[in-house]
Amino acid sequence: MTESTWTPGDPIRNRADYIESLRGRDLNVWLLGERVVEPVDHPIIRPSINAVAATYDLVVEQPELASEKSELTGETVNRFLHVAGSADDVVAQNKMQRRLGQLTGTCFQRCVGMDAINSGYTVTYNIDAAHGTGYHERFKDWLAVVQHQNLVVGGAMTDVKGDRSKGPSEQADPDMFVHIVERREDGIVIRGAKAHQTGCINSHWILVMPTMRLTEADAEYAVVAAIPVETAGLTFIYGRQSCDTRAMEPGGLDVGNALYSGQEALIVIDDVFVPWEHVFMDGEVEFAAELVERFTTYHRRSYVCKAGVGDVLIGAAALIADYNGVADASHIKDKLVEMAHLNETIYGAGIAASYESTPTPAGNYENDGLLANVCKQNVTRFPYEIGRLAQDLAGGAVVTLPSAHEWDHPDLGPLLEKYFQGREGVPTEHRVRVLRLIENMTMGRNAVGYLTESLHGAGSPQAQRIQIGRQMEIEEKKGFAKHLAGIEEQGTEG
Ligand code: SF4
Ligand code: FE
Numbered sequence: 001m002t003e004s005t006w007t008p009g010d011p012i013r014n015r016a017d018y019i020e021s022l023r024g025r026d027l028n029v030w031l032l033g034e035r036v037v038e039p040v041d042h043p044i045i046r047p048s049i050n051a052v053a054a055t056y057d058l059v060v061e062q063p064e065l066a067s068e069k070s071e072l073t074g075e076t077v078n079r080f081l082h083v084a085g086s087a088d089d090v091v092a093q094n095k096m097q098r099r100l101g102q103l104t105g106t107c108f109q110r111c112v113g114m115d116a117i118n119s120g121y122t123v124t125y126n127i128d129a130a131h132g133t134g135y136h137e138r139f140k141d142w143l144a145v146v147q148h149q150n151l152v153v154g155g156a157m158t159d160v161k162g163d164r165s166k167g168p169s170e171q172a173d174p175d176m177f178v179h180i181v182e183r184r185e186d187g188i189v190i191r192g193a194k195a196h197q198t199g200c201i202n203s204h205w206i207l208v209m210p211t212m213r214l215t216e217a218d219a220e221y222a223v224v225a226a227i228p229v230e231t232a233g234l235t236f237i238y239g240r241q242s243c244d245t246r247a248m249e250p251g252g253l254d255v256g257n258a259l260y261s262g263q264e265a266l267i268v269i270d271d272v273f274v275p276w277e278h279v280f281m282d283g284e285v286e287f288a289a290e291l292v293e294r295f296t297t298y299h300r301r302s303y304v305c306k307a308g309v310g311d312v313l314i315g316a317a318a319l320i321a322d323y324n325g326v327a328d329a330s331h332i333k334d335k336l337v338e339m340a341h342l343n344e345t346i347y348g349a350g351i352a353a354s355y356e357s358t359p360t361p362a363g364n365y366e367n368d369g370l371l372a373n374v375c376k377q378n379v380t381r382f383p384y385e386i387g388r389l390a391q392d393l394a395g396g397a398v399v400t401l402p403s404a405h406e407w408d409h410p411d412l413g414p415l416l417e418k419y420f421q422g423r424e425g426v427p428t429e430h431r432v433r434v435l436r437l438i439e440n441m442t443m444g445r446n447a448v449g450y451l452t453e454s455l456h457g458a459g460s461p462q463a464q465r466i467q468i469g470r471q472m473e474i475e476e477k478k479g480f481a482k483h484l485a486g487i488e489e490q491g492t493e494g
Helices: 017-023 046-061 089-104 113-133 133-148 217-223 244-247 286-304 305-323 328-353 367-379 382-394 414-420 428-442 446-457 463-473 476-484
Strands: 027-030 068-071 074-077 153-156 177-182 186-196 205-208 223-228 234-238 264-275 277-281
Touching: 017 046, 017 186, 046 074, 046 089, 074 133, 074 205, 074 305, 089 113, 089 286, 089 305, 089 428, 113 133, 113 153, 113 205, 113 223, 113 277, 113 286, 133 277, 153 186, 177 217, 177 264, 177 277, 186 223, 186 277, 217 286, 223 264, 277 286, 286 328, 286 367, 286 463, 305 328, 305 382, 305 428, 305 446, 328 367, 367 463, 382 446, 428 446
Parallel strands: 027 234, 153 205
Antiparallel strands: 068 074, 177 186, 186 264, 205 223, 223 277, 234 264
8 A cells, every 4th residue: 555645634545544644643542441542543443544544545545436426525535525516416425324334344434424514504504494504514614624634523412311211301311412601701611421432532523413303491402513533522432243352363373354334422522612603503492402403314325334234244144054955955045135124125115205305495415314214124123034044054153163262273274174164175275264153243243233233223213114104195095095995075175
């Protein structure tokens, strides 16, 4: 790889520049109880940085898929930073997400920022229309710089929430939701924490947003603000992923996916100052719900990323069946068909939501909400079934393989080589590698992204069911049935 000559302020051109841009930031990052001085060089963190770097590679390799001309700057910008100006732009986001899922086999972490940018674009416009504020121009000014410098934005929505039966201002501890603690002439000071923050340490900016519908009493909690990740007062506490420490062992045979992983962390925001130019909501409580709804509408169909990751797992299942010598068995073929059916059902709802995009008052495009919620609801279920089928095809060795240490042992190695072989002509090591990949995706590090993140990311299953219930147009459907059944409308029956 070529050395990077990137210096702060320069546009990031490629993977090398991106990785260089993360170095030397002196972030307050904690992992396994220790301060990580340079996350870029940490063996557990680096695979998550590689996954974001893949988004920069894709612009170089497939610019038509991963970049678009910006209306704000006139330049061609990374699609993750682009404001969708047409339904085609929204569709292209999904195609890019599936491709990156195929290339990384994990969460590449940038969709939260993309969806936050697109929902923030609309909501700032709508707040200004209602209140005569100037948020939209501020937002565009900030975004134009981010686009030009080609930076990574992490969307920070999920608060820690404390007592789930209580709203932000009813909590015993006021810091359970991020809130404004001081207003100054030059800006605001905010405090709180954001949980499960995907890719935050690998970002350059975080965009803080409210996490739920707010009431008049919650005015201090209605805040949207962009904060540079290196700002003093931010602490990042890394979430553990199962099998994460395998990345610290030499060799990599037990890792499964040595190149890529996701990243989730807790961000503690301890009295962080934000200048007015980076404040995009300040007390307009009635727009919190709209922002959450627009964000989740985008984000719930962004989960077609899991169809790309599913492509990898289906491929791994087909490979292990082949290595085991049973690729032609009819029940094996049928299980692969079932996996593909489930996977394409995820993609089908997501891409349909994007094709059904319509313009917002601000002029950008937003996908269909009902189909997006159906996509995400499918994502809460189908990866588990796809994972179950992959483990079915893998056999018990997926959980009983001895470690790389034994493979390297002079006496044990040859025994394992002999007794873990599959079909003639397939190196035993290939069989081990694909079994470790299936383990990685269904119960190891990248099961965080493929399974549990699929369940809870962008809202847990019940959140989608509430939205599906709201948007399913049941009265209209009853009307269709009444019409065909010959039921006359009478009085108040409706
Ligand atoms: Fe993107 Fe998927 Fe990761 Fe969410 S889980 S950030 S949609 S890759
Ligand atoms: Fe997510």
